[in-house]
Amino acid sequence: MPVLTHRAERAPDCEPPTWAGVGGCALPVAAGAATGLLECHALVLTTTGPLLVDVDFTSHLAGPGTLLWVRPGQAIHFDIPGERHAGDDKRRDDAVTIVFRAGLFASEELPGLTPDDPDGPARTPLVLPDPEVFRAAMDHLAADAAGPPGRIATALLHHQLAALLLRVRLLDSGGDDPGNVESRTFERFRRRLEDGYPSSRRVEDYAAELNCSVRTLTRASLSVTGRTAKQVVDDRVALQARRLLAATDLSVAEVGRILGFGEPTNFGRFFHRETALSPGQFRARFADRPGGIPGQRLPAD
Incomplete structure (x- = not known):
């Protein structure tokens, strides 16, 4: 993922502690940012x-007892209905937040779950049947992360987080069929696309890397998403x-270069085709918009 420049300085307490890689969070994205790009995971x-x-x-409206898993690099904005000021103290009581760094768990370490998969569970707000269980677990984790560091404390925090993530996986298992050939093909394509989209928008390149035909990728994409393989690639680049346009101060030309467009005019034509707006028109929608991720309460004694 390209290095991202934030519109506002990140709050110093928004990163998980380096010794553990997981902890409680008071404000994952700096208050006042129009839209934030989180650099870690946030529950x-x-x-x-x-x-x-x-x-x-x-946009989603999340009521009490709702959990959302925000992934690194996602564009996010949280607001309270009727409240337009990011610094309002009411925010401190509206959510509990746990953050953890990408790569904390090895591949296949958690059964049925790859935490760094951007297409994993709870991508949309998940209404919990037992929110108090999650609240207690998150409060305990935040309290332990605020304690003295050490090898045993790190292991404890990782076990606590693993239990939380596996609970989320049980509640939101998704409908993918792991035995479906087209689903498996699309999953391989999607994972490769996450690494390759800044350098290639050619379906032929992905087909060659995956040792299959363009027709096979297109058939798999249509089966899973209803979109062709080329549309899936363009969707990812446009996202x-x-x-970057909504949440960074990068120029339009810089955004285009990051995404592999040698000329700003080519990027502008692509963006207009995909969104029906010019890059400047799209960016203007997010200017001076208050908000940020709500902070958490301090753990109960």
Whole structure:
């Protein structure tokens, strides 16, 4: 993922402690940012709610007892209905947030779950059947992360986080059929696309890397998403363009270069084709918009 420049300085307490890689969080994205790009994972549990949640430009209304898993690099904006000031103290009681760094768990370490998969569970707000269980677990984790560091403390925090993530996986297992050949082909394509989209928008390149035909990739993509393989590639590039335009101070030309467009005019034509807006028109929609991820309460004694 390209290095991202934030519109506002990140809050100093928004990163998980380096010794553990997981902890509680007071403010994952700097208050006042129009839209934030989180650099770590965040589990956000609404407590008193409701919260207006925008994740990658899709809006949700999350009521009390709702959990959202925000992934690194996603464009996010949280707001409280009726409240327009990011610094309002009411925010401190609206959510509990746990953050953890990418790469904390090895591949296949958690059964049925790859935490760094951007297409994993709870991508949209998940209404919990037992929110108090999650609240207690998250409060305990935050309290332990605030304690003295050490090897045993690190192992404890990782076990606590693993239990939380596996609970989320049980509640939101998804409908993918691991035995379906087309689903497996699309999954390989999607994972490769996450690494390759800044350098190639050619379906032929991905087909060659995956040792299959363009027709096979297109058939798999249509089966899983209803979109052709080329449309899936362009969707991913357009999403990253919107993220960077909405949440960074990079120029339009810089955003285009990051995404592999040698000429700003080519990027502008691509972006207009995909969104029906010019890059400047899209960016203007996010200027001076208050908000940020709500902070958490301090753990109960």
